[in-house]
Amino acid sequence: MMLRRVKIIAASCVLSLGGMGSALAGQTYTKNADFDWGQLKGVDHAPPNDDQLQITLGDNPIPPPFMWVANFADGTVTKISTDTGGQVAKYHSVLMRNWDGSVPQGITLPIPGADCNSPSRTTVDGDDNAFVANRGFCTDSTTYTRATVTKFAGSLGYCVDRNGNGLIDTSRDVNGDGVIGREPPEFLGQADECILWTRNYAEKGDLGRSVAIDGDQNIWLGGYSSSKLWKLDGKTGALLQTIDLNAEKGTIANIYGLAVGPEGFIYTSDLTAKRLRKIDPKAPVGRRVVAEVGVSTPTYGLAVDRDGVAWLGSWADESPGRGGVLRVDFKTGKEEKILVSSSTDCTGLTRGVAVAGNGDIWVACYSTHKLLHFRRSRVTGSVFFNKSYATDSGTLGVTIDDHQRIWTSNYDTNSVTRVDPGAGRVQLSRPAGGIPYSYWDMSGYQYRNSTIRQGEWVVVQEGERLGAQWGTIHWNRESAGSVPAETAIEVSVQASDDSRALSSQPVFPVTRGVSFTGAGVTGRYLRVRAVLRTKNLTQSPVLSDLSIIPSWSWGESPAFMCEGTVDGTPPPHVQPCAIPQVGIIARWQGVHCRWLYENRSRIQSGNRDVERHRSSIHRQAAPYGDLAQ
Template sequence: MYRISYASLALGLALAFVCSATACLADAVPVTGAGRTFTTTADFALGEMKSVVTDPPDQLTLGIVSETEPFIWIANHTVGTVTKIDTRSGAIVGQYYSSRLPSQVLPNNLTGQIDIPAQGSNLQSPSRTAVDLDGNMFVANRAHVQTGCQGSITKIAGSKAYAIDRNRNGIIDTSTGAGDLRSEDECVLWTAKVGKPNGWVRGVAVDSENNVWAATFNDAVLYRFNGETGALMQAIDIKAETGNSAVQIYGIAIGRDGAIYSTSIDAKWAARTDPKGAPGSRIRLQQTAFQGYGLAVDANGVQWIGRWDPSGETNLQMIDWNTNPPTVGYRSSSYGGRTRGVAIDGNGFIWTANYDQNALLKFSPAGNFLAAYGVATGPIGVAVDSLGKIWAVCQTSNTCTRIDPATGARADFSAGGEPYSYSDMTGFQLRNYAARQGSWTVLCDGGSYAAEWQQVSWNAEAPAGTLVKVEARATESLAGLDAQPWVLLSSGAQLSDVKGRYLQVKATLRIVSGSASPTLYDFTVAAPRPGPEPQVMDIPSAKNAGEGTV
């Protein structure tokens, strides 16, 4: 008789995978023994440090630039979809409808709302995307193509860890690349209606608390939604509060002070709104000389707005809201034509999309013109990726262009068809100019199948306006790690039903307001209990296969 342990067999398969997988994963995700404390600079080097540094030594603090996830999310406006592109390779790694089915849309109890357009319809007309602090994406559906349509906003998971296994089959059923569109994609988390029909949702941004704001163009109302659930939390009616019926909202951005900055394309108004201020005094308006298009806010709370007027060489409008009244200025280059998207990189340089000249223009932090880079035809949106490279979404050519500022090297990629995207498409603006965030991640090997993890503890300092968040997930095989959801931990608390040979723990450091960084001093992962003894089952030998029993 042969004696085979099915548990051992599963462990053997897992180990076979580790032997091949760790060759490519070891550098990025080191596997280390469990039952140890991480407290020195050398200890922390065993994990993956993302936008955190050991300066001073033997502790973790936030670095100067906060790295985002290596993806850009581009709205495809005439086909009602969103395309996810790996910014390292330029490959399309997912395509999604920009909403769930109309019957699945969240209610938010605003009077006058109607059903959203059909999933995948050109009537959805998605245009703005924004990425949150977890790498998840929000897309605003303008619904402006036909009179009487209902606008909406949709959240799409940035990784399988944040997806929902709705059919409970143990896997996340989701898009795997170009053309793989699914009406029941488990990474498309929720859709919520925004405002009333004919509002035209033309603004979306994520705040430092990881909630999302959407804004309507015609009504000029800012709506705050819970980033997790999609529940409506707040509404600010700019027209009603200011008595200015001409104000519109063409785009929004959020600054480090938590204020929401907006533009009006036709009426030539800009606004700064303090969502925590008192009604009647929380909104400031400033008229500009030119039509405003895309916008970004720098570390000093200065608003930079693209000039849409076609004549002249003025590319940027600047509003410094720190003075009263605000200081208004204009910046020019030798490149005439209309400016659309605006973004600010990690060094404070300002990048704009020159639509008529098919160029990305680079300006100093003070707004002085520095250089121009050729891109594909019809650039509209601009974004900064995780490596500091600059992306332009090019509508006319149905492509996107990536520029390396260090070398000037250019690469062009498919944008998934009919691209039309503004706003914080990579999450870089949020992580560097609204909040700052970094993380340290370590993968521990428990040494046995079904290891029962006991406790994770740490010592940290979180000044006012900051936080330190620790999460964990366990798995038997590295192959299934990315699909496991994160579980929020409390320092020193007994872990409940966290089982698996491998435990991955992530500590996130975040500045919500102010400039002081949180600090992680040490981190301890207690050794797990070994998993249960393998169950041994008798399998008939070949000789007695016809007469034995299992």
């Protein structure tokens, strides 16, 4: 077994290392075989970049295996498994009172079949959490609702045990029929602990018809009438920035669709004035609208490809009797209509749009209830119509799942439909949960395709003791590790005495090299998730190594053994000395003293299991230099 070297800085300190280059009782992952004990999703260690992880930039995005469908008439959002098509949870689209005691203004308790909040656009961030924009449709003199946004936890680890019962009380498919009922225990309404918060952003009468996430995981929302943009903190919902597009440009337009594309530019579609905009939110006031293109047709759904080209649905009956998709290049200021082959494919009224990782375009045609496929040539880059697929009636929205299958939400039939392009057929249709009106990024695929690129590595380590307190995680100590500008590596952990309960434990963000002992992260098993993310679509951060160092490796064990002593008590002249590389305390041992400890670490991943045993590992004191095993 090959072990790494560790440079000892202070001459009077000594540090013993265990197997795989780990610090004391810890574990280091640095070789291909080490990383393979974990689960790789959207990252690789492919040659020539062996023994490190980087984002697989040229591949298709891998969103979480769920889609979030807004049911406007019922005031709910349904979480649907893209593996089975079954409903796994359903939530109210607003919280009447937030868990922090704040009360959103201009909302009503959701009423099935007559909801005023009117949830519509959904999207998913890089931690798999979801957001819904509620339009706020009731604006009469006696009752009015305002536009709001609500955040939902994408996994139990982001939910919060508000009532302190030791459980996460949340919606779930109790009877396993793939449909969430309207009553407990399947549906908990306002008591659901996975609804995180609801925030206001627009004024009365300014409908909220758009939501998107930027590369920093903050959310952008548009006011339909005002053409204002609001930037909210993706974690807390706090207001960070407001941009008045009409005032910036001196022209009038509406915001119907919203997307964040490469380099952080924001794009908007317009149903009425037919003005499309490209916005730089970091530019000085008055110069943020960097381009405006007038188009010939009202535009509906919006998606942006990796080149910053916008693709839009056309909300019109096309005069040739053939519908299609609108391509708008803001660099040239030109639009191009790409039409289907015949009116049997689509006569017009195209709505949701999605761009695949290979550049193909998928469009919902409402007039003929079909999903349209426009293929991109791998040679010339040109886009042309390929074929259509018949879906359930009312084809409205389009999204792509983690297996590159295409989904539609179908308004008229309260359903979702899955198409497998590889097989060239419609695979299934399932109930959506209450008149879906979602047509934007329901799975988070578009965010991972053209706003950022992202991958993750997850590993579970066993500490072989119940209630273990974990200590520190280090990464990128090797020179190959790098985090260039516009990239990031984020590490988080979950711990439990039961490996089956790890996913339901609170997610704790970890700071590189900073101990989290005492922060409540305790348990025999530790789940570590390292996310690699980049806003530069052509460059990845590099994770060269990651070390998990449990607290007992420097506090509870090892035993300090000196010749001539019985209990290991050091002689009076021994002085403490800090070892900054690993954040532990060692002691000058004298010539005949040594560390003595025993450690077993078990690493689990899927159905693979390995146990590494290290016993009585020791080093005699050295005045300085490298210690290696």
